Amino acid sequence: MNLSCIIVDDEPMARKVLEEYIEDVDFLTLVGKAENPIKATALLDNNKVDLMFLDINMPRMSGIDFLRSAIKLPLTIMTTAYTEYAIEGFELDVLDYLVKPFSFERFLKAAIKAKEYIELQNKPAIALSETNNYFFVKCNGKIEKIFYDELIYVEAMLNYVVLHTADKKLIVYLTIKSIAEQLPETLFLKIHKSTIINTSKIKSIEGNEIDMGKAKVIISQNLHDNVMKEILKDKMLKR
Numbered sequence: 490m491n492l493s494c495i496i497v498d499d500e501p502m503a504r505k506v507l508e509e510y511i512e513d514v515d516f517l518t519l520v521g522k523a524e525n526p527i528k529a530t531a532l533l534d535n536n537k538v539d540l541m542f543l544d545i546n547m548p549r550m551s552g553i554d555f556l557r558s559a560i561k562l563p564l565t566i567m568t569t570a571y572t573e574y575a576i577e578g579f580e581l582d583v584l585d586y587l588v589k590p591f592s593f594e595r596f597l598k599a600a601i602k603a604k605e606y607i608e609l610q611n612k613p614a615i616a617l618s619e620t621n622n623y624f625f626v627k628c629n630g631k632i633e634k635i636f637y638d639e640l641i642y643v644e645a646m647l648n649y650v651v652l653h654t655a656d657k658k659l660i661v662y663l664t665i666k667s668i669a670e671q672l673p674e675t676l677f678l679k680i681h682k683s684t685i686i687n688t689s690k691i692k693s694i695e696g697n698e699i700d701m702g703k704a705k706v707i708i709s710q711n712l713h714d715n716v717m718k719e720i721l722k723d724k725m726l727k728r
Contacts, residue, residue, distance in 0.1 A: 495519070497529040498543075510593055544568055567587065639655055642684060642701055642704070676689060
C-alpha cells in the first residue's frame, strides 16, 4: 500500500530532511510541501493526502491550532523540537510525535505505524467466526481469540481500544467505531463515546454508574435515557 503525504514545516532544513527520509521509504510518496498551515490547506484541497507530517511552532498558525480548527485532516505525525506539546498532540488524535532531531530509524517506525493503521482502517476490523460467537484480534504480534460472552466491556484509548475480559486486558490497534460495527447489537451497547458494554455482564446500576463486576463504567449524560431504556426493556419487574 502506498501513502501520499505532505510536509508542513516553516524550516527549510526540516523540510529537506523529511523529504529525503520520505524518498527512502518505498511506500511513501510526497505530493507537496508547505511552510505553514494556510498553504497546507491548498495542498489538502487539491490532492488526496493520506499522511501529514506537521510541525508545531510556525508563523500565523501553529500546528496545534491547525489541528483544532480544521474539520477533517489526514492522519498526522507531529514533528517538533518541543516535547511539552506531546500530551496535547495525542489528545488531538495525532498518530505519533517525532522530536527533532529524529533519526531515520525513528521516522521509519512512525511511517510503518501509519501504514499499518490505514491498512487496518481499510480492512474488516474483526475476523468473525462462522458460528458467530467469537472473533479474532491481533495483539502484541499474536492473534487472540475472544468469545463474546467473555468480553465484559470495551474502552477507547487514543488510537487504540482496550478489551476487558474476565481474566485479561488486551490493548488492540483498532478504533471504538470499528469494534462497535462488528459486535452484535443484541448483546453489546454503547454507553459513552469511549465505552461499549456487554449488557449480560451488568451487576447493578446506580445513577449514571454501571457496575460490571470487574469495574464500574460511566453512562454518558447525553445517552443516559436511551441506554437505560435499552438495558431495562421488557426486563424491569413492576408491581
